[in-house]
Amino acid sequence: MGKSSLLNALVGRRALARVSSTPGKTQLLNVYRLPTFYLIDLPGYGFAQTSQAARREYRALLEALLTTRTTLTGVVWLLDVRHPLSADDQDFQTLLADAGRSVLAVLTKADKIVRSKQKATVAARARELGMGPAEVQLVSAETGLGISDLGESLLAAANETGDA
Secondary structure, three states: OOHHOOOHHHOOOOOOOOEEEEOOOOOOOOEEEEEOOOEOHHHHHOOOOHHHHHHHHHHHHHHHHHHHHOOEEEEEEEEEOOOOOOOOHHHHHHHHHOOOOOEEHHHHHOOOHHHHHHHHHHHHHHHHOOOOHHHHHEEEOOOOOHHOOOOOOOOHHHHHOOOO
């Protein structure tokens, strides 16, 4: 389960975001207006089976959004908790740092890790990312683990910026 499944779990609606069985199907900006803020679903760069040209276009889109959208108050960066940072992840991390935006790293697919190893795995990913515990959250769209905490974090961030 990927971004679309997480969006659906977050808002409590089964079909807000279209879910595909193949990763990387999002190819456009999808904007979701919630009561107090907007969520923008961007094309993924990780497991998407797309051409190098399409990946370059996604990168240009991300850079433009991060550097020119003055109303963008933060980024929710989804990463699969099971995998160390890839070269693409490291590139995106640099892009985020250069943009100076507030970032919440959301580690997805918690249900794929045995419960006894979740805490250590999250700590390892946080160290890799150079982030503190408050900047990293573990979730599972499959089981619902961490979904309400993520919702609370998003609402708190929207309230801090005065957008709520």
